[in-house]
Amino acid sequence: MRAIVVTRPGGLDALQVTTVPKPEPQPGWVRIKVKAFGVNESEVTTRKGEADSDVTYPRIPGIEGVGVIDQPGRDSGLRQGQQVATMMGGMGRSFDGSYAQYVTAPAGQLIPFETDLPWEVVGALPEMFQTAYGSLAAGLALRAGQSLLIRGGTSTVGLSAAAIAKDLGATVVSTTRNPERVAELRAVGVDHPLVDDGTIAGQVRELMPDGVDAALELVGCSVLQDTLRSVRRHGTVCFTGALAGQWTIPDFSPFMIPGRVRLTSYAGEAGDLPAEVLQHQLRAIADGRLKLPLAKVHHGLEQIHAAQADVEAGTTPGKHVVLLDD
Incomplete structure (x- = not known):
């Protein structure tokens, strides 16, 4: 099969289109014919060698894909030709990913x-939807009728x-740093x-004097305290991303969190996007x-x-997708 292989970290030229053996699924795994895959920041860091230590090389990148x-x-419990999605769980990092005509993955990691x-x-x-839905459902338990602040709203x-x-x-309520967006x-x-x-x-409190019920933090720790101040008593902030690059707060103290405001986080996995939820979204x-x-x-x-x-x-808003020919 044809695949993108990164033999060692580098620039864009580290992404090599090459021919490799079609992968054989190990027990409990299945093989998927890839039809399309999203392109993510995670794969850029893998290509650059800036990812976590669980990435080994050579590696076929790709943390998500859809196909049959x-x-x-x-x-x-799956049948040949069935439409499926798969993502994360080490795919494209500790085992070969979706930048290929075929990919293998654990059966439990398929939707x-x-x-x-x-x-x-x-x-x-x-x-994209697993992270968004998981943050709202598992992280914030958001319900109809509640108010939500999204910090970093023009990200995918x-x-x-x-x-x-x-x-x-x-x-x-959602934010952007660029008025044109x-x-x-x-x-x-x-x-x-x-x-x-x-x-x-201050802007949030002008709209909702008591604060919002829930907030999704995607910008990061550089603005987290301000986001916490936007939330009502007994409301919740879910930390999911750090678009601005700051993942930690120097000299953090729990008393930085306003009284009666809850702070949680969401990292996510494939199981946080149930099949019925994906079907509803489709x-x-x-x-x-x-x-x-x-x-x-x-x-x-x-x-x-x-x-x-x-x-x-980052100049074109939204998700970039690679579509594979049959």
Whole structure:
């Protein structure tokens, strides 16, 4: 099969299109014919050698992918030709990932679905929607009628979280540092777009004097204290990402957290996106109720350099997807 292989960390030229043996699934694993995969910051750091120590080389990157079952294996409960998504759990890091015509993964790490949506649409969803949905459901237990603040709203996860929260029936406040990107927030249904100058608690309190019920922190520790001040008593902040690059707070003290405000975190795994939830989201997209933040579709493995370059540049909002030919 053809695949992208990184033999050692480096620049974009480290992403080599090459021919490798088709992977054989080990017991309890299945083989998937890849139809499309999303391109993520995680894979950029893997290519650069900046990822965690669980990444080994040579490596086929790719932490997510969608396709059809090619070899279901024994007792997997899956059938040949069935549509599935898979993500994370070490894929593309400790074992070979989705930047290839075929990938193998543990059967328990697959999410089956049925849809007529184009593969490039489905390929944008797994990691993005798993992180957004998991943060809202597992991290914040967000319910219809509640208010949500998304700090870092024009990121792919931020845009997805806004769309999912609106579909749930929440009121959404979301931020961007660029006034020219306010329209992107409105396009996914955000009720109150805010321009973030580093301190937004005052703006939030003007809208909701008691504070929001829940907040999703995607910018990072550099603004976390201000986000905590935006939340009502007994409300919750979920720390999921650090777009600004700061993952820790020097000399942290628990008393930095306002009284009666809860702080949690979300890292996520494939199991946090149940099959019925993914199926609901696919129907919502097909019905036009859920807007997908899709940036660009790249056709073929040869376009991986352009796709990763676009992700690094960050100039095109939404998710970048590589679509593979049959």
